[in-house]
Amino acid sequence: MSNPIISLNHIDVTFYQKKRTIEAVKDVSIAINRGDVYGIVGYSGAGKSTLVRVINLLQEPTHGSVVVNDETFFQSDKKANKKTRITTNDLRNRRRKIGMIFQHFNLLNERTVTENVAFALKHSELNAEQKKAKVAELLALVNLSDRAEQYPSQLSGGQKQRVSIARALANDPEILISDEATSALDPKTTNQILSLLKKLNEELGLTIVLITHEMQAVKEIANKVAVMQDGEIIERGSLLEIFAKPTQQLTKEFIETATNIDKAIATISAQPLVKNLHENELFIRLSYVGDTTDEPLIASLFRDFQVTANILYGNVEILQNTPVGALLVILSGTDDQIKAAISTLADHHVEIEILKGGK
């Protein structure tokens, strides 16, 4: 059942500079459901940051409407040339319920970890005692209790990001916007931060909007994905749909960086078996999602069609509790046998891409 906590409708953001007009976001509509971890992927300059800044009106759209938690923050009526927006006071309060974390942490260097987190409680109605308890609780949540009195300069990048996560959660937000929060971190620290975000999503029901240029990050924790290019969303869907059946070239590129299949294809294509492929052979890539993996399909190719399948590479990943696999295989047999084998694979929803061979 769909229950959007964030709905952006027909959002345009245009920047007018002296000699240039930059259409940073073009007619983007997106609905993010409560509890989603929604990944927005794109290269630098695609418009991701601008789009997510629209959610809490850090960036006012040129056109469109912004609805958060069933409350209209902003609406423009193009025809009447009229814009309506939430009052400044209400916006200030609502923004506290939308946490943000960034690539460069944005911590106050001259304040301790505790003071950095407490800073976010400046306008809270809690008394001093309660604030102290809240900060301690937040630091425990991000596993930093032992660093409470240290300064940012004494912390690693991952620890700094955990402080900024604690700070972002200080006012019990329902939404967390993560703007390239793992981009400055090494792979191991990135995984720790992503696991923490996943835990917050699962345990607190936090809705997370994850903007990144790394599909790997999206793959780890997102359940939905949108791919942005030149201010537009060019493809979107569930993580599984996007990984199993990407339609746009850019999406395919992003996925390949996350699965390393491109490297596997390059390495294996250079091997003698593929380089000297026989006339009756076909070098193919098979991709499948879910149940197909449980079927002894490859074995049945020989049993039913006398086609041998030489598996040169295999990779199965579990995304959203579902296996997603890729195999690089050489099929050998007569044209008719191979044709029949491929048709059977297709009937079982295995995607086939011929990499080499065949007429």
Ligand SMILES: Nc1ncnc2c1ncn2[C@@H]1O[C@H](COP(=O)(O)OP(=O)(O)OP(=O)(O)O)[C@@H](O)[C@H]1O
């Ligand atoms: N305040 C601004 N004034 C003028 N142009 C801007 C402004 N903010 C963003 N832009 C332009 O809008 C486009 C989209 O930028 P945006 O930062 O949203 O992209 P991005 O996908 O988040 O990339 P990055 O990860 O590099 O920030 C870029 O061409 C950028 O130069």
